Amino acid sequence: MSNLRKISDIVPLRFENGKVIWLNTKAIPWKEEYKESRNYEDVAKAIETMEVRGAPAIGVMAAFGVAAAVYNSQGNISELYDVALRAIDRLSKTRPTAYNLFWALDRMKGKASTLLSDNVSPNEFRQELVNEALQIQREDIEINKKMGEVGSRVIKDGDVILTHCNTGSLATAGFGTALGVIRSAWLQGKNIRVIATETRPLLQGARLTMWELSKDGIPSKLITDNMVAYAMKYEGVTKVILGADRILTSGYVANKIGTYGISILAKYHGADFYVVAPTSTIDRTEAKDIVIEKRKPDEVKTVLNLVDITVKDVEVLNPAFDVTPPELITGIITEKGIAYPPFKESLKKFIQESG
Numbered sequence: 172m173s174n175l176r177k178i179s180d181i182v183p184l185r186f187e188n189g190k191v192i193w194l195n196t197k198a199i200p201w202k203e204e205y206k207e208s209r210n211y212e213d214v215a216k217a218i219e220t221m222e223v224r225g226a227p228a229i230g231v232m233a234a235f236g237v238a239a240a241v242y243n244s245q246g247n248i249s250e251l252y253d254v255a256l257r258a259i260d261r262l263s264k265t266r267p268t269a270y271n272l273f274w275a276l277d278r279m280k281g282k283a284s285t286l287l288s289d290n291v292s293p294n295e296f297r298q299e300l301v302n303e304a305l306q307i308q309r310e311d312i313e314i315n316k317k318m319g320e321v322g323s324r325v326i327k328d329g330d331v332i333l334t335h336c337n338t339g340s341l342a343t344a345g346f347g348t349a350l351g352v353i354r355s356a357w358l359q360g361k362n363i364r365v366i367a368t369e370t371r372p373l374l375q376g377a378r379l380t381m382w383e384l385s386k387d388g389i390p391s392k393l394i395t396d397n398m399v400a401y402a403m404k405y406e407g408v409t410k411v412i413l414g415a416d417r418i419l420t421s422g423y424v425a426n427k428i429g430t431y432g433i434s435i436l437a438k439y440h441g442a443d444f445y446v447v448a449p450t451s452t453i454d455r456t457e458a459k460d461i462v463i464e465k466r467k468p469d470e471v472k473t474v475l476n477l478v479d480i481t482v483k484d485v486e487v488l489n490p491a492f493d494v495t496p497p498e499l500i501t502g503i504i505t506e507k508g509i510a511y512p513p514f515k516e517s518l519k520k521f522i523q524e525s526g
């Protein structure tokens with residue numbers, strides 16, 4: 172009865188003897204298919220095609236890609252350093268919005284630079300970069316469980332929680348961010364119900380979130396994206412809890428397309444609106460705007476490339492994310508605590524604490 176296994180114990184990403192191994196989320200809920208490669212180009216493609224997706228998962232996968240590049244290369248340490256830089260450059264071009272990708276690649280580059288200046292042996296260079304990538308993975312799981320503990324404090328018995336896209340074990344190194352908060356409240360015995368949006372066009376909610384919720388036995392309902400207002404009015408939604416791909420220190424949050432609309436509906440219907448993300452999602456560069464990934468038109472013109480749903484030559488909009496302003500956000504749940512407005516001060520404090 173493996174499908175009754177607690178989803179929270181799944182390990183979607185692994186690094187073993189120079190191989191990157193990943194759960195192909197595009198195959199879920201139809202099958203649990205693991206893929207593997209020693210080649211950072213395959214890792215990059217897995218991120219671009221969203222076999223691995225979700226901001227924290229993308230960061231861990233990219234770190235594994237750099238580690239695999241160096242582990243499987245020969246040469247002296249300056250040659251290995253150049254291999255690491257080529258892998259970092261390629262992986263940095265996979266998806267532009269999730270800040271965790273750049274946070275993880277910067278951390279791997281910093282480690283490689285330190286090792287180079289310490290003039291370590293080639294084997295030590297390889298092993299230390301692998302260790303750094305494995306540490307990023309371990310930290311992500313620990314941070315997710317900490318956010319679960321911190322965030323579940325705002326969840327009460329009787330809450331009806333709406334969530335969007337997928338922010339669980341299938342979007343991270345394990346346990347999840349927003350879905351980790353929901354999971355923690357459930358494991359504490361709180362009487363909650365979850366409403367998950369299908370999340371067009373790639374259906375992360377219908378395919379991944381409902382797969383996770385059903386494995387954990389958490390009472391939940393699936394809705395189409397255009398039912399959010401109806402659910403808030405007739406299903407008594409009390410809280411919205413969802414993830415983030417990039418958070419500016421001003422409190423502007425980039426998340427899956429549809430999030431901005433949900434925040435407006437939450438305000439109108441008096442539901443609290445919480446964003447859950449590790450501090451590695453916060454853009455420390457004081458940026459004023461966020462690059463929003465535009466994906467291929469076919470994602471909108473078909474259902475998962477299985478069936479055409481419109482006429483051939485229509486023009487399409489396909490932004491993968493939108494931006495929610497701070498005035499529509501109740502709080503931002505991180506592993507350092509819950510940031511409340513004014514976010515400039517509260518987020519800065521958490522960034523300083525996490526280094």
Ligand SMILES: CSC[C@H]1O[C@H](OP(=O)(O)O)[C@H](O)[C@@H]1O
Binds near residue numbers: 225226335343
């Ligand atoms: C904890 S995952 C955060 C975030 O990533 C997802 O985007 P995608 O599936 O395109 O990688 C979604 O926006 C989640 O909220």
